[in-house]
Amino acid sequence: MDLERLFKPKSMAVVGISKKNPLSPGRIVLLKNEFEMNVKVYGIYPNGGNIEGIKLYERLDKLPEIPDLLVIAVGPDDTLNYIKDCANLNIPAAVIIGGGFAEIGGKGKKRQEELEKIAFENDIAVLGPNCLGVYAPPIVDTIFLPTERITRPPKGSVALISQSGGVLVDQFFVKFNERHIGVSTAVSIGNRAVVDEEMLLEYFSQVDPETTNIAFYLEGFKEGKARKFLQLAKKSEDTVIVFFGGKTREGKVATQSHTASLAGDFKIIYNALRQHYIIQPHSERELLTCLKVYDLLSHKRNPFGKNVITYGNVAIVSVSGGHAVLASDMLKKYGLNAIRFSQQEKRKLKSLVNSTIQDIASFNNPIDLTGSVLDRDIENIIRYLSDLDKIECIILLLLPYPPNISFQIGSRIANIITSKKKPIVCFVPYVSKYSLIIESLELAYIPVFHSIKEAVQAVSALKERTRVDNLKIKNLFWERST
Amino acid sequence: MDLERLFKPKSMAVVGISKKNPLSPGRIVLLKNEFEMNVKVYGIYPNGGNIEGIKLYERLDKLPEIPDLLVIAVGPDDTLNYIKDCANLNIPAAVIIGGGFAEIGGKGKKRQEELEKIAFENDIAVLGPNCLGVYAPPIVDTIFLPTERITRPPKGSVALISQSGGVLVDQFFVKFNERHIGVSTAVSIGNRAVVDEEMLLEYFSQVDPETTNIAFYLEGFKEGKARKFLQLAKKSEDTVIVFFGGKTREGKVATQSHTASLAGDFKIIYNALRQHYIIQPHSERELLTCLKVYDLLSHKRNPFGKNVITYGNVAIVSVSGGHAVLASDMLKKYGLNAIRFSQQEKRKLKSLVNSTIQDIASFNNPIDLTGSVLDRDIENIIRYLSDLDKIECIILLLLPYPPNISFQIGSRIANIITSKKKPIVCFVPYVSKYSLIIESLELAYIPVFHSIKEAVQAVSALKERTRVDNLKIKNLFWERST
Numbered sequence: 013m014d015l016e017r018l019f020k021p022k023s024m025a026v027v028g029i030s031k032k033n034p035l036s037p038g039r040i041v042l043l044k045n046e047f048e049m050n051v052k053v054y055g056i057y058p059n060g061g062n063i064e065g066i067k068l069y070e071r072l073d074k075l076p077e078i079p080d081l082l083v084i085a086v087g088p089d090d091t092l093n094y095i096k097d098c099a100n101l102n103i104p105a106a107v108i109i110g111g112g113f114a115e116i117g118g119k120g121k122k123r124q125e126e127l128e129k130i131a132f133e134n135d136i137a138v139l140g141p142n143c144l145g146v147y148a149p150p151i152v153d154t155i156f157l158p159t160e161r162i163t164r165p166p167k168g169s170v171a172l173i174s175q176s177g178g179v180l181v182d183q184f185f186v187k188f189n190e191r192h193i194g195v196s197t198a199v200s201i202g203n204r205a206v207v208d209e210e211m212l213l214e215y216f217s218q219v220d221p222e223t224t225n226i227a228f229y230l231e232g233f234k235e236g237k238a239r240k241f242l243q244l245a246k247k248s249e250d251t252v253i254v255f256f257g258g259k260t261r262e263g264k265v266a267t268q269s270h271t272a273s274l275a276g277d278f279k280i281i282y283n284a285l286r287q288h289y290i291i292q293p294h295s296e297r298e299l300l301t302c303l304k305v306y307d308l309l310s311h312k313r314n315p316f317g318k319n320v321i322t323y324g325n326v327a328i329v330s331v332s333g334g335h336a337v338l339a340s341d342m343l344k345k346y347g348l349n350a351i352r353f354s355q356q357e358k359r360k361l362k363s364l365v366n367s368t369i370q371d372i373a374s375f376n377n378p379i380d381l382t383g384s385v386l387d388r389d390i391e392n393i394i395r396y397l398s399d400l401d402k403i404e405c406i407i408l409l410l411l412p413y414p415p416n417i418s419f420q421i422g423s424r425i426a427n428i429i430t431s432k433k434k435p436i437v438c439f440v441p442y443v444s445k446y447s448l449i450i451e452s453l454e455l456a457y458i459p460v461f462h463s464i465k466e467a468v469q470a471v472s473a474l475k476e477r478t479r480v481d482n483l484k485i486k487n488l489f490w491e492r493s494t
Numbered sequence: 495m496d497l498e499r500l501f502k503p504k505s506m507a508v509v510g511i512s513k514k515n516p517l518s519p520g521r522i523v524l525l526k527n528e529f530e531m532n533v534k535v536y537g538i539y540p541n542g543g544n545i546e547g548i549k550l551y552e553r554l555d556k557l558p559e560i561p562d563l564l565v566i567a568v569g570p571d572d573t574l575n576y577i578k579d580c581a582n583l584n585i586p587a588a589v590i591i592g593g594g595f596a597e598i599g600g601k602g603k604k605r606q607e608e609l610e611k612i613a614f615e616n617d618i619a620v621l622g623p624n625c626l627g628v629y630a631p632p633i634v635d636t637i638f639l640p641t642e643r644i645t646r647p648p649k650g651s652v653a654l655i656s657q658s659g660g661v662l663v664d665q666f667f668v669k670f671n672e673r674h675i676g677v678s679t680a681v682s683i684g685n686r687a688v689v690d691e692e693m694l695l696e697y698f699s700q701v702d703p704e705t706t707n708i709a710f711y712l713e714g715f716k717e718g719k720a721r722k723f724l725q726l727a728k729k730s731e732d733t734v735i736v737f738f739g740g741k742t743r744e745g746k747v748a749t750q751s752h753t754a755s756l757a758g759d760f761k762i763i764y765n766a767l768r769q770h771y772i773i774q775p776h777s778e779r780e781l782l783t784c785l786k787v788y789d790l791l792s793h794k795r796n797p798f799g800k801n802v803i804t805y806g807n808v809a810i811v812s813v814s815g816g817h818a819v820l821a822s823d824m825l826k827k828y829g830l831n832a833i834r835f836s837q838q839e840k841r842k843l844k845s846l847v848n849s850t851i852q853d854i855a856s857f858n859n860p861i862d863l864t865g866s867v868l869d870r871d872i873e874n875i876i877r878y879l880s881d882l883d884k885i886e887c888i889i890l891l892l893l894p895y896p897p898n899i900s901f902q903i904g905s906r907i908a909n910i911i912t913s914k915k916k917p918i919v920c921f922v923p924y925v926s927k928y929s930l931i932i933e934s935l936e937l938a939y940i941p942v943f944h945s946i947k948e949a950v951q952a953v954s955a956l957k958e959r960t961r962v963d964n965l966k967i968k969n970l971f972w973e974r975s976t
Contacts, residue, residue, distance in 0.1 A: 035897035111854065157865070157895045163925055178814030182893055186923050257820075332660030338739075372593065383639070411664055413639045415517035441668050443645055 013137040015207065015215040018105035019148045019197050021080035023052040025072060027094055028085030028109075031063065037109055037156035038085035039063065044153055051152045054079060072097050081105045083145065083154050088112030088123055091141065095127055099134035107154045108140035114203050115142055124205050131206040143202025144177035147195070155200075157181065168194010169310035170303050171216040171223040173209060175201055175230050179257065183296065184229070192454065193304045196222040210237045210244065217248040224310045227253040227303055242288040246487065251306055251477055253291045255299045289480040289487075291473070301466045302473040305437070305459050309474075314457035320435045322404040324348040324475040327397050328378035330409040331385045331417070335439075336378035339409060339464045346472035350377040351402050364392035383414040387421050394425060398432035405471050406436040409464060412446055422452030430456055435474065439467040495619040497689065497697040500587035501630045501679050503562035505534040507554060509576055510567030510591075513545065519591055519638035520567035524548065526635055533634045536561060554579050563587045565627065565636050570594030570605055573623065577609055581616035588613075589636045590622035596685050597624055606687050613688040625684025626659035629677070637682075639663065650676010651792035652785050653698040653705040655691060657683055657712050661739065665778065666711070673786045674936065678704040692719045692726065699730040706792045709735040709785055724770040728969065733788055733959055735773045737781045771962040771969075773955070783948045784955040787919070787941050791956075796939035802917045804886040806830040806957040809879050810860035812891040813867045813899070817921075818860035821891060821946045828954035832859040833884050846874035865896040869903050876907060880914035887953050888918040891946060894928055904934030912938055917956065921949040 024045065028038030038055075045053040046066055054075050057068035069075050072082070072094075082103050084094050091108055098106055113124040124141070131138040139145055145154030149167050153159075162181050165188035172188075174180035177200040188195065197220070199212060209228055216223040226248070233241060245252040285292055293299040309320055326348050330336035343350055353361065353375065361375040366386050374380040381389055390408075397403050410421065429436050440450050442462035450460045461467045506527065510520030520537075527535040528548055536557050539550035551557050554564070554576075564585050566576050573590055580588050595606040606623070613620045621627055627636030631649050635641075644663055647670035654670075656662035659682040670677065679702070681694060691710055698705040708730070715723060727734040767774055775781040791802055808830050812818035825832055835843065835857065843857040848868050856862040863871055872890075879885050892903065911918055922932050924944035932942045943949045 040897065158897050160927075161895045161897070163923075176816030178816035178893070179820070181895060182814070182817065182923055186925055190924075332664070334658035334660035335664065337658075338661070411660070413643045413663060415522065415640050415643070441645075441664055442672075443668055445642075 013135055013207070013211065014104050015137050015211065016219060017080040018107075018137045018139060018207070019146055019199075019215075019220070020151055021051050021105065023054070023077055023079040024081040024083060024152065025054040025056055025069075025075060025079040025103075026083045026085065027056045027072075029055050029057050029063065029068065031057065031061070035158070036085070038083070040156050040158060041083050041085065041109075041154055042066065044155075044159055048159060049153050050150050051081075072101055072103070078102060081107065081152070083107045083109065085109045085156065088120065088141070092123060092126060092130075095130050095136065095138065098136050099130055103136070105137040106139070107143070107145035108138060108202075109143065109145060109154070109156055111142040113141045113205065124203065128205050136206070138206040139199070140202040141205060144181065144200035146197065146199055148197040149195070155181065163189045165189050165198070166192060166194045168196065168307045169222070169224045170195050170307050171212070171220065171226045172198045172303075173201060173212050173226070173228045173230075174199070175204070176257070177202065179229060187300050188303075191300060191304045193300065193307050196220065204234055208234045208237055210234070210241045213241060213244045213248070213252065217244060217250050217252070223250060225251045225253065225303060225306045227255070227299070229255050229257050229299075231257065242284065242290070245285075245290045246288045246484075248289075249484075251291060251480070252289070253293065253299065253302055253306075254285060255293055255296065257296065289483050291476050291480060293473075297466065298469050298473075301461065301469040302476075304461070305470040305473050306477065308454070308457055308459045311457055315430045315433050316435050316457075317433070319477070319481055320405075320474050321478050321481075322435060322471065322474045323478065324471065325351045325402060325404045326407050326471055327351060327400075327403045327405075328407045328409065329381065329390070329393055329397070330378055330411075331381050331383060331390075331414055332409065332411050333374070333380045333382070335409045335411065335464060336374075336380045339407060339439075339468060340378045342465060342468045346468050347475060348468065348471055353377055357400070361393065361396065364396055365389040384416070385414050386416050387418050387424055390417075390421065391424055391428060394428050394436070395432065398428065398434035404435065405474065406434060407467055407471060408436055408438045409467070410438050410440050410449070412440070412449060419448050420452075422449035423456075426452055426456035426458060429458055437461065437467050437470045439464050495617055495689070495693060496586050497619050497693065498701060499562040500589075500619045500621060500689070501628055501681075501697075501702070502633055503533050503587065505536070505559055505561040506563040506565060506634065507536040507538055507551075507557060507561040507585075508565045508567065509538045509554075511537050511539050511545065511550065513539065513543070517640070518567070520565070521545065522638050522640060523565050523567065523591075523636055526637075526641055530641060531635050532632050533563075554583055554585070560584060563589065563634070565589045565591065567591045567638065570602070570623070574605060574608060574612075577612050577618065577620065580618050581612055585618070587619040588621070589625070589627035590620060590684075591625065591627060591636070591638055593624040595623045595687065606685065610687050618688070620688040621681070622684040623687060626663065626682035628682075629680040631677070637663065645671045647671050647680070648674060648676040650678065650789045651704070651706045652677050652789050653694070653702065653708045654680045654785075655683060655694050655708070655710045655712075656681070657686070658739070659684065661711060669782050670785075673782060675782065675786045675789050678702065686716055690716045690719055692716070692723045695723055695726045695730070695734065699726060699732050699734070705732060707733045707735065707785060707788045709737070709781070711737050711739050711781075713739065724766065724772070727767075727772045728770045728966075730771075731966075733773060733962070734771070735775065735781065735784055735788075736767060737775055737778065739778065771965050773958050773962060775955075779948065780951050780955075783943065783951040784958075786943075787952040787955050788959065790936070790939055790941045793939055797912045797915050798917050798939075799915075801959070801963055802887075802956050803960050803963075804917060804953065804956045805960065806953065807833045807884060807886045808889050808953055809833060809882075809885045810889045810891065811863065811872070811875055811879070812860055812893075813863050813865060813872075813896055814891065814893050815856070815862045815864070817891045817893065817946060818856075818862045821889060821921075821950060822860045824947060824950045828950050829957060830950065830953055835859060839882070843875065843878065846878055847871040866898070867896055868898050869900050869906055872899075872903065873906055873910060876910050876918070877914065880910065880916035886917065887956065888916060889949050889953060890918055890920045891949070892920050892922050892931070894922070894931060901930050902934075904931035905938075908934055908938035908940060911940055919943065919949050919952045921946050
């Protein structure tokens with residue numbers, strides 16, 4: 013199936029437009045794509061006419077061209093008729109917004125079977141039913157909620173696939189925006205009658221050049237699809253992340269493991285995924301942290317190169333003792349290690365800071381430079397730590413409250429990091445007045461988080477990706493040598 | 495000791511002012527209180543003179559009055575001399591900002607012993623050393639960080655006592671502001687040489703009329719103080735909340751339990767606190783949730799009266815199926831229960847919504863009104879649920895994405911709740927464009943949270959307070975009858 017026509021259509025048609033109700037889903041999708049997106053969009057309406065200057069066509073076969081994609085926003089029985097039209101007219105892709113299929117059981121289930129039959133026989137890439145569809149900036153957006161009401165994430169490297177449309181638009185879009193995580197394509201798969209997680213993994217991994225991180229928010233694998241999914245993940249050059257949301261993870265995974273013919277216990281599934289080089293965050297927040305750090309470091313111009321390699325050996329730099337302790341205490345839980353400084357290194361560190369703080373600062377790991385810190389103390393320490401090979405990553409807890417920290421501190425750190433190329437993750441409080449500092453760091457591709465926990469999680473995410481990448485490389489050598 | 499002079503001084507003096515360095519702690523405290531706070535403030539400087547129009551006095555004994563409070567921002571040895579001055583001049587309270595005491599061991603420990611001796615012999619309420627001191631709006635603020643750099647929480651009912659100054663100013667002030675949690679007084683206790691958690695609990699519980707919620711962020715109890723603290727908590731009419739932060743809770747509590755003469759295992763401490771009617775959140779986020787809901791419902795005009803009583807029987811109302819499931823799945827973990835509707839009640843609920851959604855909405859608990867919901871559907875459902883006695887609290891997951899939800903929805907719900915007085919907790923996404931909805935709800939004292947988890951935690955916090963209040967009442971009867 014040609015998923016490219018689904019996600020990068022040159023033209024699309026919309027059915028289910030209301031002339032009376034300006035908020036009908038079909039009409040919102042029509043106007044949104046006409047006025048906000050790049051795709052050429054046609055509206056279908058039985059009597060023709062026009063809406064806000066857009067000419068409407070009476071039937072699909074009256075369109076001046078065969079569209080790549082049909083967005084269907086009508087009741088379930090009419091939907092099936094439109095899918096038949098796709099078959100007859102060779103329309104290669106469709107998004108079905110409405111419900112009334114397998115999710116209601118009974119006759120809905122039969123409808124879905126018929127839908128699947130037509131789609132597979134005619135090779136139509138059908139997304140849904142019962143879904144929000146696709147948001148693939150700047151090309152297409154089939155989300156029927158008014159743009160001004162939702163929050164759109166920026167463009168980036170993450171293909172985001174969600175079984176729940178509500179969670180996609182609310183939890184993910186809002187938090188992606190807050191954290192500046194960019195999507196290549198966001199997909200709401202709904203009932204996943206035809207296009208499912210396996211096809212999507214294949215497409216984003218092997219076809220789509222914009223995607224380097226593929227994230228799934230699933231309640232469970234589709235029946236019979238787990239094995240193929242794992243094989244695809246194992247071969248993928250992209251980073252594959254799976255998070256089981258919805259019901260308690262244990263319960264959900266146990267349920268689906270049965271249908272997916274894997275042993276029915278969470279630990280086993282977890283290990284199976286782990287062995288197939290899939291990254292599994294432990295919470296939604298950790299999922300967001302992973303995606304932020306992977307997305308930011310996917311930029312070609314990031315100073316650390318394609319893959320940041322870390323086995324978890326960190327140095328923590330703070331200007332507040334309390335924050336240093338909190339971060340330090342979290343390291344173990346996340347499999348990280350604060351490397352020890354030798355006496356000589358401690359003396360050197362001490363010599364690098366202003367005389368006021370030499371006796372009150374702490375030069376163990378964590379390093380606490382105290383509230384009397386100056387910009388150049390932070391610079392000197394970061395520069396020195398960057399040259400220590402045993403430190404793989406720096407965690408900088410940058411509270412801008414001490415009176416002598418200037419608002420140039422972000423770009424001053426960015427300058428050092430850009431030349432030294434030592435991976436660094438920062439914590440800066442999420443307060444709008446500090447956006448100058450935050451932006452100067454992130455412009456240099458230095459990830460900034462707004463809680464200590466997320467900063468620690470971010471390094472753990474890099475460590476986990478290092479593990480996965482190493483396994484993939486080993487696997488590649490092994491395959492070549494056999 | 496007279497803590498009122500510490501937290502509500504009519505006059506204060508500051509020592510440790512630099513004429514050269516505009517960012518010296520003493521100078522920041524002087525200017526901050528002169529220009530931003532209500533207290534009468536005097537500066538002490540050996541040669542007199544003035545700073546920004548504020549006359550400086552050469553010595554404490556040259557001041558036109560004996561100040562209520564002395565803020566000391568000098569080195570540790572000079573600090574001791576100033577404490578002696580307090581004794582000689584009968585200054586009843588002091589804040590010691592600087593360190594160099596017990597926290598550095600050795601001679602620092604001796605200094606602290608001397609400090610304690612003078613303070614206790616002369617009845618001086620000394621806060622610190624090694625602390626940020628007091629923020630008691632609108633009277634006094636001894637936090638030596640520039641006001642424009644930090645975030646100040648609004649005025650409210652919470653006395654917030656923190657062992658870590660950094661955590662107080664960063665974690666708490668920032669998040670209190672974000673969540674609109676108000677403080678009566680915020681206290682950084684530092685080394686708590688003299689004024690400690692027990693004295694503070696006594697003061698806020700028995701003296702301060704503005705405080706109705708007393709929250710402690712401790713690493714552990716001060717040696718020998720746990721038992722008295724527990725007795726005070728048991729008798730307190732205020733809600734007492736304790737959270738052990740810093741190192742892993744288990745480890746910390748185990749350590750301090752020894753010194754506090756309680757058995758050295760977390761479970762035992764936890765139960766001891768629970769038996770003494772202290773609320774113990776499980777995470778910092780849950781702590782914030784508790785404080786937000788307790789603070790908002792401490793307002794005299796809140797429609798639910800002084801104490802919201804709930805044993806955890808809730809109804810969930812959502813406009814997104816995914817969100818409904820997420821909330822529903824969390825109930826059990828937080829000890830809550832989604833009450834079951836009878837067939838008759840379900841029929842009634844169905845009859846209350848517009849015909850478009852009658853067949854697609856779900857009228858189990860959670861109720862899912864779908865994206866085709868209208869304002870008046872939500873109103874009708876809330877009104878009906880308010881009249882059902884078996885529902886103690888409503889959890890409303892209010893995503894404003896569906897196109898027909900208006901921006902009046904907040905005040906429309908507030909109107910119903912104000913007349914029906916049924917406790918309700920809302921989730922609304924944390925996106926600035928929805929502030930109109932959020933503000934209309936919170937103006938009516940309806941707590942709004944920005945994650946589903948926090949909305950569920952909030953009801954759990956009310957249930958826990960109900961348990962504690964019931965125990966306190968029982969205890970009172972028991973004491974009276976014996």
